Amino acid sequence: MKQVIAFVKEHVLVVVFCGTIIAALAGGWFASAGFNETVRLKAEEQARRFGELEGAEKGSITIAFPGSAEPFNAKGVINEAVVKQYGQVINVIAEDATKIQQAALARNLNGRDPYDPKSEIAEFLPRINDKQAAKVRYAAQKFVAAQYAKLLADVHAGTAPSVTEITKRLEGARLNFINQDLRKNDAASLSAEEKLKLEQKLASDRIGLLESSAMGVSFFCDPIDLSIPTEAAAKALDFEKPAQIAAYEQTLFDWQWRFWVTEDILRGLYAANQDGAKELVPELRAPVKHLISLTIAPMGKSGGASEEGSASENASSGEAAAFGAAPESPEGAATPTPTATVRAGLGSPQVDPAAEAARDYSKSFTGRTSNTVYDVRQVTLVFVAETAAIPAVLNALSRENFMTILDMEVVPADPFAAARKGFAYGVEPVSTVTLDIETIWFREWTAFFMPESVRGLLGVTTITAESAEASGETTGS
Secondary structure (H helix, E strand, C coil): HHHHHHHHHHHHHHHHHHHHHHHHHHHHHHHHHHHHHHHHHHHHHHHHHHHHHHHEEEEHEEECCCCCCCCCEEECCCCCCHHHHHHHHHHHHHHHHHHHHHHHHHHCCCCCCCCCCCHHHHHCCCCCCCCCCHHHHHHHHHHHHHHHHHHHHHHCECCCCCCHHHHHHHHHHHHHHHHHHHHCHHHHCCCCHHHHHHHHHHHHHHHHHHHHHHHHHCCCCCCHHHCCCCCCHCCCCCCCHHHEEEEEEHHHHHHHHHHHHHHHHHHHHHHHHHHHCCCCCCHHCCCCCEEEEECCCCCCCCCCCCCCCCCCCCCCCCCCCCCCCCCCCCCCCCCCCCCHHHHCCCCCEEECCCCCCCCCCCCCCCCCCCCCEEEEEEEEEEEEEHHHHHHHHHHCCCCCCEEEEEEEEECCCHHHHHHHHCCCCCCCCEEEEEEEEEEEEEHHHHHHHHHHHHHHHHCCCCHHHHHHHHCCCCCCC
């Protein structure tokens, strides 16, 4: 032992290095084992992540776009480039949607400008001053009647000569033929041959008279068949009691609304007859011959928000509100403004054109019913048209505005029976057509002119000062 100790003392460094070597060998084995485990775990984690990346690369992503029923599927992963491109596509979709909405609104306005602050009716709708109610009803009736007169002139609609007028003119022709051509005093002195000549003369004159009246019009339309409001109808309106004011307001507004519906129908028929021609196409050569009747369902019915109908259900049709210049959108489409409503003292209507319009297919095959976006007014139109040209007439009506043909009935018309009543339909076969038409009216502009009772009837919410303050909006006083 002493020798060992002496050796260690003499060779301390050798002993220390030898111990270090032995310790390193033993410790290195244990350390390498731990290091290998860490490397193994990191390698496995990296392999797993590579597997996930490879799976994502081979997988697919689903992207939903507004207005698209089916989502878009693509291979790859969502990255910054994809997100940026998605944002660009969404912006384009939003811009297109705005343009479409503006175009649809302009189409529904159909050339009408219902924002003229100079219009006398604009002073009374949507709110009617109770103290002026007696005056307003007559002013509205005269304004409506004038608009109908202008419309009938614009579409070159006319009436056939009455039976009394035809009889009077033929009687004059008969006497003149007997006295001047046959040189006789009366019909009793005519021979059989002369009587035959007289009959042929009167038949020819009658046909000439009917054809002459038909050459100056696009189609026949008697104003009485449009139920234009009369002074008597205005006088019959009651407004002394609060309950009567509601019916009064509804009637005046319905006059306006019915006129708008009638205007689109008549302009559609006129467009069918003209077919792009600049000069008047006379009724004898035109597809549409005679408008027999036009019936408009009352507010709240035919898919309306209320099935009870309005107090103006039996009111005559017409127009009782403002026309004028609307502000232009960036794309040139007219857009509504609450100016008239605020000036008239009634809060702006709460209308969201982006809201979903629910469908109810129990009402019609279109499923459209009045909702927070638009109202539906159904029309029954009866007219006589050239049978072969009926499809062209239907197309012209559909092009005029948002109108859809729901149902149609076609029966042969008797031109000889019509001729006995003063109507000449030409030489082509004709039919009597009955159409059920669905018309759409965007509340984005119509609601601004609805009186309070009409808004209540149709379920339109008015923005009050309290609700505007709560939502951060402002209204005029």
